[in-house]
Every structure is written in C-alpha cells, then in structure tokens.
Amino acid sequence: MRSLAKGPLLLGAVLGGAVTALLGLVFLLPALPFARRTAVREAARRLAVLEARRLRLDPAALGLDAARSDGQELRYLAARLPVGVLGSLIVALLVYGVGLAGLLAWAWGRGLPIDGMLPTAPLLAYAALAGSVLLFLNLSGLVGVHALERRLALRMLAPDPTEALRRRITELAESRAGVLAAVDSERRRIERDLHDGLQQRLVALSMLVGRARRGRPELLAQVHEQAQQALVELREVAWRVYPSGLDALGLADALAGVAERAGIPVKVVCELSARPPMVVETVSYFVVSEAVTNAAKHARAGAVTVEVREHGRMVVVRVEDDGVGGADPAGGGLSGLARRVAAMDGRFTVTSPVGGPTTIEAELPCE
16 A cells, blocks of 8 residues: 555656756846856756655755755756756656557446557457556656655765765864753753852851741741752752652652742643654753743743654654744854753754744753
C-alpha cells in the first residue's frame, strides 16, 4: 500500500520537475548576461530553494539559506534542464500509453476493431505483455529521473565537504564559547542570589536571635519565620544549580513543581513515550523554569501553558504566556537558554510581539 501511495507522489514530483525546468529555462535565457548581479543570483537561489523543497531536501542543509557568491545556483539550474526535459518525455510517454490502453479496452470491450484488428486471445496476450513491459520501463524511468534529480541537487548545491567541516568546527567553537558564557552567567546569578537574598536574610536572622537572647522572647516567632524563608530561598538556589528532583521524579513531576512555585496558573502537558537522555531533561527543565519565571516577573502574565512533546527524534518544549510581550531574546536569561540549546545542536526560538503573547520553543535532539 505504501508503494502504491508513492507512485502518484513520484509522478507529481517528476511532472513538477518538468514544469520548473521550463521556468528555469525562461529565467536563464535573459538572466545569463547579468549573472554577476546580486538580484539575478538571489532569484536563482529562490528557484533552487523551490527545487530543493520539491525533492524533499532541506534548503538550509544545502546552504541555500543565504545567497552565495560563486554562482552555484545558476550552474545547477542550467545543468538540470536536460533532466527536466527527460522527465517530461517520460511523463508524456506514460500518459500516451495509459490513453492508448484505455482506448483499446474501450473498443475491444465492445467488440470494435482497432486498425482493422478484432480482439483475439493471442492479440490480447500480446497487448497485455507489451503493455506490462512498457509500463515497467516507464515507471523505472520515473524512478531513475527522480533519483538523478536528487543526486544532481546534492552534488551541485551541497557545500564542499571541506567547507562544511570548517563551518561545523566554527559552530562547535561558538557553542563551546556559548556554554562557557552561560555557565559563568549562571554562576554570577547564583552568587547574586546568595549575596543579595539568602545572606541578607541570614544576617537579619542572626540579629533577631541575638535580640531574643537578650530578653525579647516575643521575637522568637519572627526568628522562626525568617528561618523558614531562608530555607525556601536556599531550596530555590539549589534547584537553580541542578534540579535534583529530575533524577528520582522525572521531567513531568519536576515541571509540575515549577508550576506549583510559579505564583500564577501554569498548565503543564508532558507527553513523552519514554524518558529522554538526562541532558535533554535538564535543558528542558531550565527552559521551562526560566520561561515561567520571566512570565511571572516581567510579562505580567495571567496564565502560562507548557507543552513537552515528541517529534520524531526530537523533544519539543513550548512555553506560551498571555503577558504583555516584548521579551528580548538577547537578554541574559533567554540568551543563556539559547546557548544551552545550541550546545546540544538544538533550535531555540522566541516570538514575543509587543502586546503578547510570548512563545518560547526549544527543539532538542535525543540522539
């Protein structure tokens, strides 16, 4: 059934290739004398992106997310013209063969002659055998043209292996620097929390204890309250360093704890068929924790929705609030999350128009 479903898709892809080859020819004829101009190369890039999507190839993986200066897209459009013509001929033969088979079936089914030939057993066997062979050759031609188109696109549009390796090394160096910066930023943040919050509270607690010892027993209630607040703040700092509940409880329960401590209504939907790797759980937790904290403290949100779902080999974390929007992706907290996600070769996006809503999404690979 799956192979039968792929047949029409394959036919549509090859037919689409014939159409885009014609568009490429119409574009190339007047554009070649001006091949060095930026506008011409940008138009060629857009046509190449259209071809990549038709062939179910990732334009970004082929380096088509930005215009290149080597004219590679123009050379590709010129090279694929013969393949497009070949595909159009194969599609035309297929249409002609199907039409002829339909005509023979219609006429011989009513006992009418075709070119003076009436249907006989030998003639029907010959027509069925010849038609089957021609159909097989035609379908093989469709498969071959489609494979040739994909190979041509990968050969001519994909970046040079050396250049791809150099780009990968640069990305790894940038992600390493980003991780170091994120760790340093988090360390400074914990130091500020300890100094400005917990340390000041412990100093006040020490002073209250001293006054209570000097004959002010009524201060013991305040001492107890300050001690409880100090424990709460110490627990918050500890969870920012590492959410220990992840080890025993798992991501869903850890996120439920974030929702309980948020101070605003938070709906958590965590649908995972199995526990992802620990590093994925940890980054997912920090993304949700930071996003919920920002929504409660800065966005003046009334409600937050957290969704954690599987998408192929990815875990997708999505946090949306109904606040005032205007979140700055370059801010300390969000940029730190972006660096954490980038270190895992994931994707991190922030959509926060003024007036809201704010949507933060992280795609984390589980490989």
